[in-house]
Amino acid sequence: MTSRRHTSAVDRAEAMFKKVTAKPAPEAPEVKRNVIPVGKESVTIRIDNDVLAHFQDDGPGWQDRINAALRTAAGLD
Template sequence: MATTPRRPVSAMDAAEALFKPVKKPAAPAVEKRALPEVKELVSLKLDSAIVEFFQEGGPGWQDRINDALRAVMQNERGA
């Protein structure tokens, strides 16, 4: 009674196994710090009433939202 090996060994299979790509471990994510006072592109979901309020003042509404958020941040840090 002949038994077949668990892993068939042939020259072609051995050669294929040698040249299969090796999975490299993923590089750890690098947290990059933004320079102070540099604006960073982000995506926010805001209530439509908030967007309308700031857009009523015309161009520069995104800067006004930034100024309002900065004022809140500085108020929280000062408290």
Template sequence: MSDMRSRRPADPRRAAEAAFKAATTRKPESPAPSTLAAAPGARESVTLRLDSAVLEHFQKDGPGWQDRINAALKTLVPREG
């Protein structure tokens, strides 16, 4: 008489647990590209620490002082291309 266990290549409980784990485990998503190209003219919100004299200089003409700081900084950045 043949042994019943010899006909089963794997433990049914382990096979069921492995199938359940495979069905319920999330596959890792591909990582987001680390270097995203920003849209031309796109701006980012940042926190920047400035000397009070610098801040006063740009704020003295009223609203738009952040744009004026941005314009001044752009003149210091070399153009690409």
């Protein structure tokens, strides 16, 4: 009686080769979400022209400087 299993050296080698070279199952793609930065909110505020000019005179970063001044005035620093 012959075995139904393939036990020849060639069959075993092919089975081992398939295990090593088989591609893993693709993972589910990561869902990218638009994240709003925590702690900052876009607002519209009316500021006197000379106050705005004062903060803009030092160049880029004037919004951060206004924020820092407001934090200090509010006693949050």
